[in-house]
Amino acid sequence: MSETVRQIKEQVMNLACRPTTSAPNDTDDESDEDDYVEPTP
Template sequence: MAAMSDQITKLTAALVESERKRVAEQQSMSETIQQIKEQVMNLARRPTTSAPDDTDDKSDEDNYVDLHSLV
C-alpha cells in the first residue's frame, strides 16, 4: 500500500507542477498579448508618413516629357 500511496503523492505533485506551469505560461501569454495590443495602438496613433498629396489640378501627364515634342 505504501508504494501506491507514494505513486499517488508523486502523481499529485506532478499534476500540481504541471498546472503551475500552465498558469505561468497563460500569464506570460496574456502579458505578451497586452504588449502587442499596446504596440498596435501606438502605431495606430502615430501620424502616417505618406507621399505628399498630389493636389494640383494638372494631370499626371504634365509630369512626363513628351518625346515627340523634343523632335
C-alpha cells in the first residue's frame, strides 16, 4: 500500500508542478456548457 500511495503522491506533485495550462481550458469549459443546453425552439 505504501508504494502505491507514494506513486499517487508523486503523480499529484507532478500535476501541481506543471504549468497551469488547464486554467484557460476551464474558462472554455464554462462557455462550452452553454452548448449542452437544449436549444430553444
